[in-house]
Amino acid sequence: MxxxxxxxxxxxxxxxxxxxxxxxxxxxxxxxxxxxxxxxxxxxxxxxxxxxxxxxxxxxxxxxxxxxxxxxxxxxxxxxxxxxxxxxxxxxxxxxxxxxxxxxxxxxxxxxxxxxxxxxxxxxxxxxxxxxxxxxxxxxxxxxxxxxxxxxxxxxxxxIVLNFLDAAGAKTGKLFPTGQRIDRVGDIDVTCIDFASPLVFVAAESLGRTGHETRQELDADSDLKARLETIRLEIALRAGMGDVRQSVLPKIALVASPAHGGTITSRYFTPWTCHSAFAVTGALCLAAASSIEATMPSRYARRSADDPDLIRIEHPAGGLDIRMGLDPRSSPDAPHFAVAGLVRTxxxxxxxxxxxxxxxxxxxx
Known part of the structure; x- marks a missing residue:
């Protein structure tokens, strides 16, 4: 029955x-x-x-x-x-x-x-x-x-147009939950940002990877996943999120320079396996971090001079476009986004x- x-x-x-x-x-x-x-x-x-x-x-x-x-x-x-x-x-x-x-x-x-x-x-x-x-x-x-x-x-x-309003600090109450734009875990520089959801970004090259690997290659890379988990757990503690071994937040992602005309390349983990494409909330985090100076993603982002608000993320299935616009009233020390939108079906x-x-x-x- x-x-x-x-x-x-x-x-x-x-x-x-x-x-x-x-x-x-x-x-x-x-x-x-x-x-x-x-x-x-x-x-x-x-x-x-x-x-x-x-x-x-x-x-x-x-x-x-x-x-x-x-x-x-x-x-x-x-x-x-x-x-x-x-x-x-x-x-x-x-x-x-x-x-x-x-x-x-x-x-x-x-x-x-x-x-x-x-x-x-x-x-x-x-x-x-x-x-x-x-x-x-x-x-x-x-x-x-x-x-x-x-x-x-x-x-x-x-x-279907989705415009995220006041997405900063969605889970932690802070755009940068650790209070830093760059944190160092061992000898690895990372950025933790909370925009629609908290996410930790790591340069692929700092872990001996290109950031252009396939989902299958990354899922089979047990050493990489163990190192990412160590970083994720440490940053969660610094962000005041506690022991997150049983929680999917914060997520974590690799970043690298774009290869196909986009703004940045990334591989997003959910957090224990690689996403086949890219999560929307993760994409919003990456777009925000790519638009702010002195973050890990900003080191690799190649923003268009003709359309600096458009952030195109290259991922395993292709690309995802996010439109981000810094509010002109915000400052480099206190960035605030007036626009955070994307299109889905x-x-x-x-x-x-x-x-x-x-x-x-x-x-x-």
Missing amino acids: FKNIPCTLMRGGTSKGPYFQAHDLPSEPAERDRILLAAMGSPHIRQVDGIGGGDTLSSKAVIVSPSTQTGIDIEYLFAQVSVDQSSVDTMPNCGNMLAGVGPFAIENGLVKAQHPVTTLRILNRNTGKIVESIVQTPGGKVTYDGDTRIDGVPGTGAP ARPLFIGVVHVPLDKAKAAA
Whole structure:
């Protein structure tokens, strides 16, 4: 016997997972998490008994609800569901899955569509920050068809513009959580920055790598991953985040000079495996760090004189464009960004109910 829970499986950017309305799930976090684990088929390396994809990029869930706050249309909570462990982490954020939040809210009647686009103000409950989402809604209906292509996803789709508002210090309350633009761990210089999410940047060459390796090469490099984890744990302590051995934050990434006309090359870790493309929140961090003097990424960034606000990140699947603009009122000592935006695509994969075994549903009731 099963408990049937309404959901929409969606691709958001380069990730995918189920989107739920909050009223269809338990409000108590532990009960909610048991339902999510059962729905995804965790813990199991293939998630064969659930709708998870057996990979961190396809074992994600989004919970959407109306907002009672003035000036906010909807709220969403992101959940990273472990593939092979019985854990659900709502500490991180996912900008890719965020791309599907606007269309999902409109399609489910939580927000009334306008013509030709609908602009939503979304509160990210993971960080307490607000994101503006602009969804294509010609004739008052969501369209997923379009000519926008994003690397890491086949085909094209309708553009969804995401503008991150006041994203600095999303988790730690500080743009530079350690109080430094450069920290030294052993003989390695790194930068830790919190913009939409905290991330640690390390020069690939300082670890004897090029930064242009494939995802498969990096995942097989156990020595590199061990050294990255040592750096991540140390910087987390300096940033006041405590012992993060069981937490995915802060993430960590390698940086290098671009090779294909972009601004900078990077390899992003999630944090124990290399991302097949690049996380949106990670890309925002890297774009911010590349735009600020005296950071590790700024040493390798090649910003365009014609369009200095455009940061193109070269990653294993191609590239990702972020538009960053320093507020002219900010100073080099206290940088503040007036613009932090990018374009994604999204689409529903199925709409229906997920069958959760009744014994697990009762345990969560």
